[in-house]
Amino acid sequence: MHETGRLAEAKALYRRALEIQPSPEAWHGLGVLAREVGALDAAAQCFANALALEPESPLAPDLLNEEADILRQAGRLVDAAARLQAACRLRPTDSVAWERLGIVQQSLGDISAASESYRHACRIAARPGARVKLATLVSPIIGSREAMEGERARVDAELDTLLADDALHIDRPTDAAMWTNFYLAFHGKNDRALQTKYAALYRRICPSLEYVAPHCVRPRRTGERIRVGLLSKFFHNHSIGRTSRGLFAGFARADFEVTAIFVAPVIDDDYSRFIRQHAERSVVVPEDLAAARRLIEALELDVLFYQDIGMEPFSYFLAFSRLARVQCVSFGHPDTTGIPTLDYFVSNDLYETQAAQTHYSETLFLLRDLGSLACYYRPPVPPQGRPRASFGLAADDHLYICPQNLFKFHPDMDALIAGILRLDPDGKLVVIEGRIETWTGLLRRRWAGVMPDVLDRIVFLPRQASPDYLSLIGLADVMLDTVHFNGMNTSLEAFSVGTPVVTLPGEFQRGRHTQAMYRKMGITECIAVDAAHYVEIAVSLGSDLAYRESVHRQIMLRNGVLFEDMEVVRQFECFFREALGRSEEGGAGDLPGRRGP
Numbered sequence: 001m002h003e004t005g006r007l008a009e010a011k012a013l014y015r016r017a018l019e020i021q022p023s024p025e026a027w028h029g030l031g032v033l034a035r036e037v038g039a040l041d042a043a044a045q046c047f048a049n050a051l052a053l054e055p056e057s058p059l060a061p062d063l064l065n066e067e068a069d070i071l072r073q074a075g076r077l078v079d080a081a082a083r084l085q086a087a088c089r090l091r092p093t094d095s096v097a098w099e100r101l102g103i104v105q106q107s108l109g110d111i112s113a114a115s116e117s118y119r120h121a122c123r124i125a126a127r128p129g130a131r132v133k134l135a136t137l138v139s140p141i142i143g144s145r146e147a148m149e150g151e152r153a154r155v156d157a158e159l160d161t162l163l164a165d166d167a168l169h170i171d172r173p174t175d176a177a178m179w180t181n182f183y184l185a186f187h188g189k190n191d192r193a194l195q196t197k198y199a200a201l202y203r204r205i206c207p208s209l210e211y212v213a214p215h216c217v218r219p220r221r222t223g224e225r226i227r228v229g230l231l232s233k234f235f236h237n238h239s240i241g242r243t244s245r246g247l248f249a250g251f252a253r254a255d256f257e258v259t260a261i262f263v264a265p266v267i268d269d270d271y272s273r274f275i276r277q278h279a280e281r282s283v284v285v286p287e288d289l290a291a292a293r294r295l296i297e298a299l300e301l302d303v304l305f306y307q308d309i310g311m312e313p314f315s316y317f318l319a320f321s322r323l324a325r326v327q328c329v330s331f332g333h334p335d336t337t338g339i340p341t342l343d344y345f346v347s348n349d350l351y352e353t354q355a356a357q358t359h360y361s362e363t364l365f366l367l368r369d370l371g372s373l374a375c376y377y378r379p380p381v382p383p384q385g386r387p388r389a390s391f392g393l394a395a396d397d398h399l400y401i402c403p404q405n406l407f408k409f410h411p412d413m414d415a416l417i418a419g420i421l422r423l424d425p426d427g428k429l430v431v432i433e434g435r436i437e438t439w440t441g442l443l444r445r446r447w448a449g450v451m452p453d454v455l456d457r458i459v460f461l462p463r464q465a466s467p468d469y470l471s472l473i474g475l476a477d478v479m480l481d482t483v484h485f486n487g488m489n490t491s492l493e494a495f496s497v498g499t500p501v502v503t504l505p506g507e508f509q510r511g512r513h514t515q516a517m518y519r520k521m522g523i524t525e526c527i528a529v530d531a532a533h534y535v536e537i538a539v540s541l542g543s544d545l546a547y548r549e550s551v552h553r554q555i556m557l558r559n560g561v562l563f564e565d566m567e568v569v570r571q572f573e574c575f576f577r578e579a580l581g582r583s584e585e586g587g588a589g590d591l592p593g594r595r596g597p
Helices: 007-020 024-037 040-053 060-073 077-090 094-107 113-126 128-135 145-163 182-186 191-203 238-252 268-280 289-297 312-316 414-422 439-450 466-475 490-494 513-521 531-543 545-562 566-586
Strands: 224-231 254-264 281-285 301-306 322-329 344-348 364-368 398-402 425-434 458-461 478-480
Touching: 007 024, 007 425, 024 040, 024 060, 040 060, 060 077, 060 458, 077 094, 094 113, 094 128, 128 145, 128 191, 145 191, 191 344, 224 312, 238 268, 238 490, 238 566, 254 268, 254 398, 281 289, 289 312, 289 439, 301 566, 322 566, 344 566, 364 545, 364 566, 398 466, 414 425, 414 439, 414 478, 414 531, 425 531, 439 458, 466 490, 478 490, 478 531, 490 513, 513 545, 531 545
Parallel strands: 224 254, 224 301, 254 281, 301 322, 322 344, 344 364, 398 425, 398 478, 425 458
Antiparallel strands: none
16 A cells, blocks of 8 residues: 555554554554655654664664654754664664764764764775765864864865776765765865866766756747746745845846746745745756756756755756756855856955956856845844843843854854953853754864853854844844854844944955945945954944944944845846857857856
């Protein structure tokens, strides 16, 4: 019944079998069925019940693997690692379980353990996926600048070794649970060479990635509207959903036919519904590269605009195909991709330095004089009257907040934090706990080593729902912008409530977002020129009420230029027209790796 899809009848029979005589097999079948219909909590309980019946049964390693996968999806990575370790003890020659254990250990930030698990998987069997994972292993929470430099050098050398191995082959990278090099972007380094080397490796070992949709090599029919597809897995209440929805609402329909391309599973919330409502067409593609390519090529797109590449594996690997005449990416994950089928990286002249093109494998296309690259809707006004005490914070503290994801805390940030807290004895720093349960401990351990004297004035708060998060930002005296990778949504949210943000612009776009917002508002006094200046500005704002209120008033008076800015939409439209015109002039003979002039 189960195998033929008659799930209701199968469920009833599993239940009946359990009434007659409970067995691991019946609980396992019921758990698999529950997982298939999305009832993950029920599935996990079924697998746990099976294990409780016979912890040493031949089925136990499979049950542990199944339960671990559900726990991983639920974000309970410590529990998932424990189940996988138990599975590996019961079946020590299971190379798949060892590789899965490595994935979870890396996510937890235990790089040493992850490395050993991958090596063990490779010793048991020739597992190309585990070999690539081992070679590209980097820490989510940087231990130190020296450790970071060492990891980058090791990855660079390992990629060369893999590129020289003609026997390495992976048919379907998503099935092999391959990942993107997401954490490189937070290192404050030029990633172009490494990203290009990653892409070259995947092109060689995964030849199925390179695909060209037929319409891309045919002349475009004249007189039609420009067909634009915007693609992301994060078209919901997420930083990408928040920065993308204004584009869907704003594009001129007389000239553009706009399709929202969701990557399954779709999260149904106000943001995803808004996007579906304002797109001319919505398409949901499965996390299967071949099936997704078929659905997207049927749209015969002129422009495929990836809202983010590098945040998750599926869109990264999809981008190796040529599915539109022009393919571009922008600031959603603000790092170059190294992928030759990405023609343009769309940025902003207020974001970039003179040397910016050297940071990108794509042709850099600059929009002009914009506070951000999002037609960003002003956040709702947070509820009034919530006191600091409701967050466990004292009313008279000088409250500095840095509510970024913990992987944004580069070691260069440590001296700034320590300098502020040492100079302001009444200062406290509020940080939000890590998305992964072990990350908070890893960062606290690093800080205990470099600033033990002020560690007791760093407060970690639980992750907050949106209204509470905005209230917390509004209660803070000062927001500290992370160096090398600034806030985007976070800075816009701070400016919406008038909280000053201290920022130190870096070399790369991802470290220059907040200063662009300030320059658009005509406010420059919170833009630091060096580390000492950053500390000085922050403490002046934190300790001088009159000065802080003056900056707050300036922000509230001028922040309108950052929200609902239709000029962003108009300039993206101009880019689409110009890029498509260039592609038609240049022809399609050099696809899939076309470059603009």
